[in-house]
Amino acid sequence: MGAIRTRDAVAAARSTADGRRNLILVVAVAVIAAVVIGGVVFTHAMADRPQAGGTYATTVQSDGTVVAGSATAKATLDVYEDFLCPYCKHNLEDPYGKAITKAIADGSLRVNYHVLDLLDNETTPAGYSLRAGNAALAAAKAGRFAEFHSALYDQQPTEGQAGYTNDELVDIGRKAGITGQQFADEVKAGAFDSEIRNQTDKARDSVNFKGTPTVLSGNTQVDISKAGWLTQLTGAA
Incomplete structure (x- = not known):
């Protein structure tokens, strides 16, 4: 009986650990996607903005x-x-x-x-x-x-x-x-x-x-x- 409980506890722990790893992976992917999308939006915004700051006016x-x-x-x-x-x-x-x-x-x-x-x-x-x-x-x-x-x-x-x-x-x-x-x-x-x-x-x-x-x-x-x-x-x- 004790062995069964031990196996169940280990399985539960593994399941929890796997869930945390999956959650961390999802969050990391979401952060990277947000950075990439933000960079693209920023690049397009800069491309449409008149440029100044040259050597002289x-x-x-x-x-x-x-x-x-x-x-x-x-x-x-x-x-x-x-x-x-x-x-x-x-x-x-x-x-x-x-x-x-x-x-x-x-x-x-x-x-x-x-x-x-x-x-x-x-x-x-x-x-x-x-x-x-x-x-x-x-x-x-x-x-x-x-x-x-x-x-x-x-x-x-x-x-x-x-x-x-x-x-x-x-x-x-x-x-x-x-x-x-x-x-x-x-x-x-x-x-x-x-x-x-x-x-x-x-x-x-x-x-x-x-x-x-x-x-x-x-x-x-x-x-x-x-x-x-x-x-x-x-x-x-």
């Missing part, structure tokens, strides 16, 4: 001018660029791009960027200058103009080639820190095409415009071939 004006930097900066420049232009890369962005970015970020320089599609027919097929310019304005709206601007010049296509597709421009933007869906939508829709074309037409009609790149301080053209021009304007070391 930008505003896209109604005419398509990208205004970068503080209104109280010591110097203000107007910069006319085309993302396909090799002179923009080799004469301005490569030697001075980082210094310009730093000066904007530290508040000593304000730049009005006029993004043009002047070389739109110089790719095969045509259209890269316009696509890149549109994407740059979308990046400025998303708060990552500095990062995107730098990436496009670092990876500049050669004239005569096709240039980047809209999907590739979106990918470049993602790598530059733009995660909002609005950026991708604006790139693919050509949301700023008309502003880019109008900027180009306006530049052609200006007596101060001398091709890309043109850098103006007021109505005076800045000689970017002269060493120290940026330091002289901003007073930065």
Whole structure:
């Protein structure tokens, strides 16, 4: 009789232990599932949120001018660029791009960027200058103009080639820190095409415009071939 009671007690204990293990396993699975689902929801929420916090603040004006930097900066420049232009890369962005970015970020320089599609027919097929310019304005709206601007010049296509597709421009933007869906939508829709074309037409009609790149301080053209021009304007070391 005692043996039977002992067997029953052991069986009951095992049953209880198994039940506890099963309960712990169920709870653990539920916690992991909640974390995964929460992470997915959070990721989608972040993807739909406009991104800010880039190297410096930008505003896209109604005419398509990208205004970068503080209104109280010591110097203000107007910069006319085309993302396909090799002179923009080799004469301005490569030697001075980082210094310009730093000066904007530290508040000593304000730049009005006029993004043009002047070389739109110089790719095969045509259209890269316009696509890149549109994407740059979308990046400025998303708060990552500095990062995107730098990436496009670092990876500049050669004239005569096709240039980047809209999907590739979106990918470049993602790598530059733009995660909002609005950026991708604006790139693919050509949301700023008309502003880019109008900027180009306006530049052609200006007596101060001398091709890309043109850098103006007021109505005076800045000689970017002269060493120290940026330091002289901003007073930065």
